[in-house]
Amino acid sequence: xxxxxxxxxxxxxxxxxxxxxxxxxxxxxxxxxxxxxxxxxxxxxxxxxxxxxxxxxxxxxxxxxxxxxxxxxxxxxxxxxxxxxxxxxxxxxxxxxxxxxxxxxxxxxxxxxxxxxxxxxxxxxxxxxxxxxxxxxxxxxxxxxxxxxxxxxxxxxxxxxxxxxxxxxxxxxxxxxxxxxxxxxxxxxxxxxxxxxxxxxxxxxxxxxxxxxxxxxxxxxxxxxxxxxxxxxxxxxxxxxxxxxxxxxxxxxxxxxxxxxxxxxxxxxxxxxxxxxxxxxxxxxxxxxxxxxxxxxxxxxxxxxxxxxxxxxxxxxxxxxxxxxxxxxxxxxxxxxxxxxxxxxxxxxxxxxxxxxxxxxxxxxxxxxxxxxxxxxxxxxxxxxxxxxxxxxxxxxxxxxxxxxxxxxxxxxxxxxxxxxxxxxxxxxxxxxxxxxxxxxxxxxxxxxxxxxxxxxxxxxxxxxxxxxxxxxxxxxxxxxxxxxxxxxxxxxxxxxxxxxxxxxxxxxxx
Amino acid sequence: xxxxxxxxxxxxxxxxxxxxxxxxxxxxxxxxxxxxxxxxxxxxxxxxxxxxxxxxxxxxxxxxxxxxxxxxxxxxxxxxxxxxxxxxxxxxxxxxxxxxxxxxxxxxxxxxxxxxxxxxxxxxxxxxxxxxxxxxxxxxxxxxxxxxxxxxxxxxxxxxxxxxxxxxxxxxxxxxxxxxxxxxxxxxxxxxxxxxxxxxxxxxxxxxxxxxxxxxxxxxxxxxxxxxxxxxxxxxxxxxxxxxxxxxxxxxxxxxxxxxxxxxxxxxxxxxxxxxxxxxxxxxxxxxxxxxxxxxxxxxxxxxxxxxxxxxxxxxxxxxxxxxxxxxxxxxxxxxxxxxxxxxxxxxxxxxxxxxx
Numbered sequence: 001x002x003x004x005x006x007x008x009x010x011x012x013x014x015x016x017x018x019x020x021x022x023x024x025x026x027x028x029x030x031x032x033x034x035x036x037x038x039x040x041x042x043x044x045x046x047x048x049x050x051x052x053x054x055x056x057x058x059x060x061x062x063x064x065x066x067x068x069x070x071x072x073x074x075x076x077x078x079x080x081x082x083x084x085x086x087x088x089x090x091x092x093x094x095x096x097x098x099x100x101x102x103x104x105x106x107x108x109x110x111x112x113x114x115x116x117x118x119x120x121x122x123x124x125x126x127x128x129x130x131x132x133x134x135x136x137x138x139x140x141x142x143x144x145x146x147x148x149x150x151x152x153x154x155x156x157x158x159x160x161x162x163x164x165x166x167x168x169x170x171x172x173x174x175x176x177x178x179x180x181x182x183x184x185x186x187x188x189x190x191x192x193x194x195x196x197x198x199x200x201x202x203x204x205x206x207x208x209x210x211x212x213x214x215x216x217x218x219x220x221x222x223x224x225x226x227x228x229x230x231x232x233x234x235x236x237x238x239x240x241x242x243x244x245x246x247x248x249x250x251x252x253x254x255x256x257x258x259x260x261x262x263x264x265x266x267x268x269x270x271x272x273x274x275x276x277x278x279x280x281x282x283x284x285x286x287x288x289x290x291x292x293x294x295x296x297x298x299x300x301x302x303x304x305x306x307x308x309x310x311x312x313x314x315x316x317x318x319x320x321x322x323x324x325x326x327x328x329x330x331x332x333x334x335x336x337x338x339x340x341x342x343x344x345x346x347x348x349x350x351x352x353x354x355x356x357x358x359x360x361x362x363x364x365x366x367x368x369x370x371x372x373x374x375x376x377x378x379x380x381x382x383x384x385x386x387x388x389x390x391x392x393x394x395x396x397x398x399x400x401x402x403x404x405x406x407x408x409x410x411x412x413x414x415x416x417x418x419x420x421x422x423x424x425x426x427x428x429x430x431x432x433x434x435x436x437x438x439x440x441x442x443x444x445x446x447x448x449x450x451x452x453x454x455x456x457x458x459x460x461x462x463x464x465x466x467x468x469x470x471x472x473x474x475x476x477x478x479x480x481x482x483x484x485x486x487x488x489x490x491x492x493x494x495x496x497x498x499x500x501x502x503x504x505x506x507x508x509x510x511x
Numbered sequence: 512x513x514x515x516x517x518x519x520x521x522x523x524x525x526x527x528x529x530x531x532x533x534x535x536x537x538x539x540x541x542x543x544x545x546x547x548x549x550x551x552x553x554x555x556x557x558x559x560x561x562x563x564x565x566x567x568x569x570x571x572x573x574x575x576x577x578x579x580x581x582x583x584x585x586x587x588x589x590x591x592x593x594x595x596x597x598x599x600x601x602x603x604x605x606x607x608x609x610x611x612x613x614x615x616x617x618x619x620x621x622x623x624x625x626x627x628x629x630x631x632x633x634x635x636x637x638x639x640x641x642x643x644x645x646x647x648x649x650x651x652x653x654x655x656x657x658x659x660x661x662x663x664x665x666x667x668x669x670x671x672x673x674x675x676x677x678x679x680x681x682x683x684x685x686x687x688x689x690x691x692x693x694x695x696x697x698x699x700x701x702x703x704x705x706x707x708x709x710x711x712x713x714x715x716x717x718x719x720x721x722x723x724x725x726x727x728x729x730x731x732x733x734x735x736x737x738x739x740x741x742x743x744x745x746x747x748x749x750x751x752x753x754x755x756x757x758x759x760x761x762x763x764x765x766x767x768x769x770x771x772x773x774x775x776x777x778x779x780x781x782x783x784x785x786x787x788x789x790x791x792x793x794x795x796x797x798x799x800x801x802x803x804x805x806x807x808x809x810x811x812x813x814x815x816x817x818x819x820x821x822x823x824x825x826x827x828x829x830x831x832x833x834x835x836x837x838x839x840x841x842x843x844x845x846x847x848x849x850x851x852x853x854x855x856x857x858x859x860x861x862x863x864x865x866x867x868x
Contacts, residue, residue, distance in 0.1 A: 330750075331751035342749060347742075347743040347746055349749065351742050351743045353742050354738075354739070358735070362750045363749065375730055375732070376730055
């Protein structure tokens with residue numbers, strides 16, 4: 001055998017990997033070397049082939065050509081279990097969790113048989129303490145926020161003591177403090193000899209954390225570099241193939257109050273939910289109000305009551321354009337000129353098994369000519385869907401494709417476009433760019449800025465402080481169901497907002 | 512050793528629509544084996560069961576008569592099953608529909624002519640079934656009671672109620688103490704479509720039900736809501752559909768159609784109430800619904816396939832002395848095969864040796 005075996009061999013070598021789907025070559029002779037103890041970034045736009053490569057490494061897809069060498073030996077990875085038994089762990093961007101099971105049970109199903117739940121509970125807590133991934137093993141997953149769910153995925157992978165850990169956009173739902181903790185975790189793991197393959201589009205993170213970066217574009221490796229020696233701008237242009245346009249700025253010219261919350265208090269709808277306590281906010285036309293907060297502090301509860309998916313305890317607690325609508329359903333509020341977009345794309349904002357035009361019907365049947373008198377005009381839904389695809393640059397296999405066939409970023413562009421193309425006067429949007437790549441994120445944020453510039457009141461709930469500071473005019477913080485008074489985004493320090501997100505008093509409560 | 516189901520990549524819609532055909536083929540092979548074990552020729556059984564009925568015009572009419580209630584019930588079940596609601600009490604809804612629908616025909620026995628009775632009876636039958644379907648729905652919505660158990664147990668309530676009525680208050684005084692009601696007047700029964708044979712207007716009602724259901728599910732906002740509620744309940748709420756109202760609507764429609772099937776059976780071919788008017792049509796329709804892939808057109812085919820097994824079963828009993836229970840067995844095998852074919856279209860079976868992986 002020609003390969004170097006034993007201690008000198010790299011942990012894992014991907015050699016000339018080719019994967020085709022019909023006419024599309026998702027991976028075109030991709031080669032990548034992973035060494036123990038390194039944090040290796042995998043960068044690329046949506047559709048660059050990152051997910052395909054990762055799925056091959058996780059045994060979910062078989063390559064059409066090329067070899068995988070593990071510690072110098074060629075291996076075939078027939079399924080994720082084989083990959084796991086070699087020591088390849090995976091933290092997915094989309095969670096693969098059972099909602100009705102507890103945290104510990106979800107972790108147990110991924111463990112070899114014979115692990116006792118009580119022992120597991122203890123190990124979960126140990127890992128949680130050690131790596132700052134606090135989790136209550138007995139809580140049921142459906143009560144958890146996206147951020148907490150991701151911690152389960154990370155703990156689940158760590159419990160199997162992987163030699164190579166693959167992380168797909170791991171910080172997309174973490175606060176800066178949580179992300180810092182994660183980086184400490186990852187650096188510690190690397191020191192202990194674990195190799196990490198880190199997929200991200202947050203280039204600051206990559207330049208800070210990673211020792212090496214492989215950049216994919218159009219299925220090919222376009223560069224391998226040391227990210228610490230490059231600027232984020234350079235990496236971004238390598239990824240996209242051209243420079244990413246910066247966000248166009250605009251004047252902050254607030255007009256009349258369009259969306260108000262007046263002393264909103266609501267008990268939690270679910271057993272482990274968060275109670276909202278005396279939330280008051282005024283959002284004016286022409287502004288973007290960024291609501292920062294760690295996942296699971298009442299954001300989803302607030303969104304439900306704002307959208308009308310759940311009625312407010314009192315009619316006067318929610319006002320749209322001055323009209324009390326706390327008891328109105330979501331369609332009634334849409335007819336008042338409001339639009340809503342929840343955090344979760346799959347199964348909430350969109351249905352994967354339905355076509356794109358059907359997904360337009362999903363949220364627009366009350367506010368368009370799609371379904372006059374209850375009969376759906378599919379040609380009109382199709383026309384609207386096509387307009388969204390064109391205007392928001394949605395890459396789809398076909399205009400009638402099921403939503404589930406689109407990549408995360410493209411589906412998010414589609415659902416954001418679906419809400420924005422109706423020119424709402426109020427938009428409530430929860431984590432608009434969660435887990436999408438740089439190109440899509442810029443497009444979505446620019447669309448929100450343009451919408452506000454046209455006079456819409458935008459309430460953007462986000463766990464991504466970069467995003468909030470990039471586009472919000474005013475910033476409020478949600479913590480344990482209470483919301484601080486908004487402050488001017490230009491006059492508040494990032495650290496102060498970060499502190500308020502964890503319950504500290506960062507700034508005086510000036511309006 | 513254990514079995515694992517691994518998702519297949521890229522399953523074409525052609526493969527999906529062919530799945531029921533594979534299921535029927537597999538069920539035929541298994542049925543043939545059972546016949547062989549019983550000491551009869553599988554080929555002869557196949558001829559009696561499936562070929563003879565399809566070549567005889569009288570038998571074709573009979574097939575349509577048997578398929579009629581199955582089509583009506585199964586199209587109703589689609590509303591529930593598509594919304595992930597498990598109405599398995601169509602049998603009870605059918606019986607209550609038959610009871611409600613028989614009130615007017617029984618009250619008009621002996622009258623000269625009253626053409627309004629038949630449409631009113633059909634309407635009342637549907638209302639009776641709808642009311643009976645409403646019970647499990649409201650219990651689920653209000654108290655979170657399993658609709659599976661309630662709808663199933665209500666079947667027995669309905670059966671015993673019918674039994675009480677035909678043996679008690681509604682018994683024909685001139686019926687020599689047989690537990691039957693008086694026979695309906697001819698104006699209160701569905702007209703025959705052919706001068707010879709038993710084909711009645713019920714098949715037209717069934718085809719209309721299937722066509723309307725196709726339209727509702729594929730073209731209306733309500734049908735869209737049913738589909739979304741089944742696929743993703745949170746998305747349905749986001750879309751503005753009230754889950755409780757959808758549950759009730761699906762059950763009421765489903766029960767209403769089962770009730771309609773009940774009164775169509777009674778006014779179409781029985782002509783009176785008896786202790787047993789259905790013989791499990793409401794349960795057989797579940798097989799039909801899945802054989803038809805929860806699609807109205809597929810259901811029409813599925814109903815005829817099942818009707819064929821019923822008719823063929825009767826013929827085989829006479830010609831080959833095969834027990835009638837074999838038909839039930841075959842229907843059961845068919846349902847398993849349909850479900851397995853669905854699963855194996857979506858997943859690939861892998862046998863893993865050893866206790867753990």
